[in-house]
Amino acid sequence: xxxxxxxxxxxxxxxDVLLTALAPMIWGSTYIVxxxxxxxxxxxxxxxxxxxxxxxxxxxxxxxxPVTRDWGRLLVLSALNIGAFQALLFVAxxxxxxxxxxxxxAIQPLLVMGLAWxxxxxRPLAPTVWAAVAGVVGMxxxxxxxxxxxxxxxxxxALAGAASMxxxxxxxxxxxxxxxxxxxxxxQLVLGGLMLAPLALFVDAPLxxxxxxxxxxxLYLSVAGALLAYALWFRGIARLAPVxxxxxxxxxxxxxxxxxxxxxxxxxxxxxxxGLAMVFASILAVQWTASRGK
Numbered sequence: 001x002x003x004x005x006x007x008x009x010x011x012x013x014x015x016d017v018l019l020t021a022l023a024p025m026i027w028g029s030t031y032i033v034x035x036x037x038x039x040x041x042x043x044x045x046x047x048x049x050x051x052x053x054x055x056x057x058x059x060x061x062x063x064x065x066p067v068t069r070d071w072g073r074l075l076v077l078s079a080l081n082i083g084a085f086q087a088l089l090f091v092a093x094x095x096x097x098x099x100x101x102x103x104x105x106a107i108q109p110l111l112v113m114g115l116a117w118x119x120x121x122x123r124p125l126a127p128t129v130w131a132a133v134a135g136v137v138g139m140x141x142x143x144x145x146x147x148x149x150x151x152x153x154x155x156x157x158a159l160a161g162a163a164s165m166x167x168x169x170x171x172x173x174x175x176x177x178x179x180x181x182x183x184x185x186x187x188q189l190v191l192g193g194l195m196l197a198p199l200a201l202f203v204d205a206p207l208x209x210x211x212x213x214x215x216x217x218x219l220y221l222s223v224a225g226a227l228l229a230y231a232l233w234f235r236g237i238a239r240l241a242p243v244x245x246x247x248x249x250x251x252x253x254x255x256x257x258x259x260x261x262x263x264x265x266x267x268x269x270x271x272x273x274x275g276l277a278m279v280f281a282s283i284l285a286v287q288w289t290a291s292r293g294k
Contacts, residue, residue, distance in 0.1 A: 013240075017236075017287055020239075020245060022229070022232050023232040024233075024248055024250070024255070025251050025252070025255045026225055028252040028256040029255060030221060030225055038217045039207060039208055039210075039214060041204070041205065042207065043090035043204070044086075044203055044204050045207060047196050047200070048200040049218050049221065050218075050226045051193040051222075051226045051230075052196075052197070054189055054226040055188070057186075058183070059183070059187065059190060061186075062179075064183035066177070066187060067178055070177045070178060073171075073175050075191060077172055077188055078188040078191035078195070079195060081192065082192020083192040083194075084161075084195075087195075089157075089161045092154050092155075100143070101158045102252075103140045104155065104158035105162045106135055106250055107162055108162050108165055108246045109132040109166075111167075111246075113129065113132065113243050115167065115170045116243070119174075124243070127289040128285075128289040128290055131289060132243070134281065135250050135286070138274075138275045138276070138281075138282055139250065141271060141278065142253075142254075142276055143272075169242050169246050172237045172238075173238070181231060181234050185230045185231045188230070188234075233245070241291065243290050244290040247287070248287075254276065254280075
């Protein structure tokens, strides 16, 4: 082995963190693409177009069939990570202000720690718990306002969506389905897309004739928002502690806020900058303390 191939474990860990962080940052750009480029009021169609074509491409590339014993687990993971999560995400998005939905979603690291504690008796380190709580508080400072409306169905959908993604993240690492990450990603996208298909067909209105910009928007959601982002996400789950991966999900609403500020001129107040700093500090602290706890 040559000297150039030797990389310290700490450096490898942070490379994995940065690569995994790209996934929620890409997802954070979904809001601006959806609102500025796509036809309105077709959430399930957008979700279906995002996941199914990219999943099929990955399966054609990977050419890996699941072993018999993994089918049940693969169906559960596909529902948790893709099908149920995407459906609940859009229900919450249409019923709640984006800020409230993001704050509710910020509890995912705490849910992952609760699962690890309840199932494996793996008690989380106190600094990791407090760092995750700080992320929720920071997100609330950043995004909530006195006029925020607490709609019960939206709140329940946001909580269920956070629980779905947290459980999927935890089980993906715990079960370790026997296939390469690209094949695992492709199968989950395809199976999750098939679960979303009835909603797209029977709930959403048919698509109109698409303009060039709308076509490019859907192409971005599929190639970057699903194929690339989910491949990086599941790669990260295989290499990092589940709570560390889950905490990186906070980068999604942060990215949406920054893009809205830079591209759409949406204001960020002085207090919001405090929340922004708290969330960033929370993400870094969870990465550090979770790696120690692992």
